[in-house]
Amino acid sequence: MRKFATLASTLALTSAINLAYAGEVEVLHWWTSGGEAKSVGVLKEMLEAQGHSWKDFAVAGGGGESAMTVLKTRAISGxxxxxxxxxxxxxxxxxxxxxxxNLNDVAKAEKWDDAVPAVVTNVMKFNGDYVAVPVNVHRVNWLWANPAVFEKAGAKIPTTMDEFFVSAEKLKAAGIIPLAHGGQAWQDATVFEAVALDILGSEDYNKAFVMHDDAVLSSDKMVEVFTVFKKMSNYIDSDSPGRDWNIATSMVINGQAGMQIMGDWAKGEFVAAGKIPGKDFVCLPAPGTDGQFTFNIDSFAMFELSNADNVKAQKALAKTILTPEFQEVFNLNKGSIPVRTDMDMSKFDSCALDSMATFKASNQSGDLVPSMAHGLATTGYVQGAIYDVVTNFFNDPDGDPKEAVTKLARVVKAAK
Structure with missing residues (x-):
């Protein structure tokens, strides 16, 4: 009986210790399908293994607009x-x-500043203090191409804008849609910023979309950006309006179209279709942007909590997100690359290896730039204003590049 009593008291004590340590994190996200949901599941398991509990607060909707509406209501109500x-x-x-x-204690203990480039950590900080943790890095300025289609048309997969138009003409003559595209504002902006990065260069790209420099926004170079961007619309099919990005990707996969300019989340569509990088499809920098890297980062912001145990759980979550173990699992599922530059990349494919190499090199050269199209370069107000000008111009047969540039400079000035 004494043995049972001792065992019971030991179990009770262990339980009490676990309860004292255990906290709960409620996590709001919109990763509700496929590899993303699987990745969230892994994060949940890793947190629960540390004695904490996870309360899932998933709000469906790929862009997160619904999730932000719910978050505002919750935050305002305390x-x-x-x-x-x-x-x-x-x-x-x-x-x-x-x-x-404030996450500075976790960041210092885990040496985040050493493992993650400053251009990324700056986005996670407010007045120099960490308030959010980055999950991954997407490269946006990718060109995805079907090599069999190019071979059939006798065309070269382009590495420059001049080559793009030569190849597009050959594809068109062969009865193939040159550029798969979805006519949605964010997709128009994705192509636009790739053209802008090529023509403006990294420094002026930053001046235009991060610093909102009026001289660059109003420049002859920007007129050239709009001129080239407009020319690309000649190589998109008439069914483009309203098409989702993944449907455009499937057009490249099945040989209906030759290429697509889209972020590395497109890779997931190729892989899901059983296609092999370097053989069935190729990933190249968007024309003219070799050595440059337009980044989009997913991240979690940590909200002020009053319960001490929940704060411990929250800090454990922040720490876990940036561990090499989670970074590997998550990014293999998502198609992106780890945000840490000290990772073992042996399990990643050739596209991811190219992406990581350029991520590191561009961080040193000044060619690592935030995506305007995906909300990293500027505020939602300025982004929305740019979207309007870009997509209206792209869809207007009589659109004038000089007029578009004048509008762009005006709306950015008004919105910033």
């Missing part, structure tokens, strides 16, 4: 989740309103 999937300038806006928690 009941925010522990962590929310927020990115770019929205992180600073939430921090400026006083909602976010």
């Amino acid at each position: 009941n925010p989740p522990a962590a929310a999937q927020i990115k770019g300038h929205d992180i600073q806006e939430w921090a400026d309103l006083g909602f976010l928690s």
Whole structure:
């Protein structure tokens, strides 16, 4: 009996210790399908293995608009989740309103500043303090191409804009849609910023879309950006309006179209279709942007909590997200690359290896630039204003590049 009593008291004590240690994190995200959901499941398991509990707060919708509406309601009522999937300038806006928690102790202990490039960590900080943790890096300025289609048309997969138009003409003559595209504002902006990166160069790209420099926004170079961008519309099919990005990707996969300019999430579509990189499809920098890297980062902002145990769980979550173990699993599923530059990349494919090599090199050369199209370069207000000008111009048969540039400079000035 004494043995049972001792065992019972030991179990009770262990349980009490676990309860004292255990906290709960409620996590708001919109990763509800495929590899993304699988990755979230791994993060949940890793947190629970540390004695904490995970409360899933998933709001479907790929762009996160629905999730942000729910978050605002919760935060205003004084009941925010522990962590929310927020990115770019929205992180600073939430921090400026006083909602976010300080993660400096975790960042210092885990040496985040050594493992993650400053251009990324700057997005995660407010007034020099960490308030969010980055999950991954997407490269946006990719060209995806079907080599069999190019061979059939006797065309070369382009590495420059001049080559793009030569190849596009050959594809068109062979009855193939040269450029798979979905006529949605964010997709138009994705192609536009790739053209801008080529023509403006990294420095002027930053001046235009990060610093909102009026001289660059109004420049002859920007007129050239709009001129080239407009010319590309001649190589898109008439069914493009409203088409989702993944449907455009499938057009390249099945040989209906030759190429697509899209971020590395497109790779997941090729892989899911059983295609092999370097054989069935190729990934190249968008024409003219070799050595440059337009980044899009997914991240979790951490909200101020009052419960001490939940704060411990929240900090454990922040720490876990940037561990090499989670970084590997998540990014293999997502098609992106780890945000840490000290990772073992042996399990990643050739596209990811190219992406990581360029990520590191561009960080040194000044060619690592934030995506305007995906909310990393500027505020939502400025981004929305640019979207309007870009997509209206692209869809107007009589659109004038000089007029578009005048409008662009005006709306950016008004929105910033």
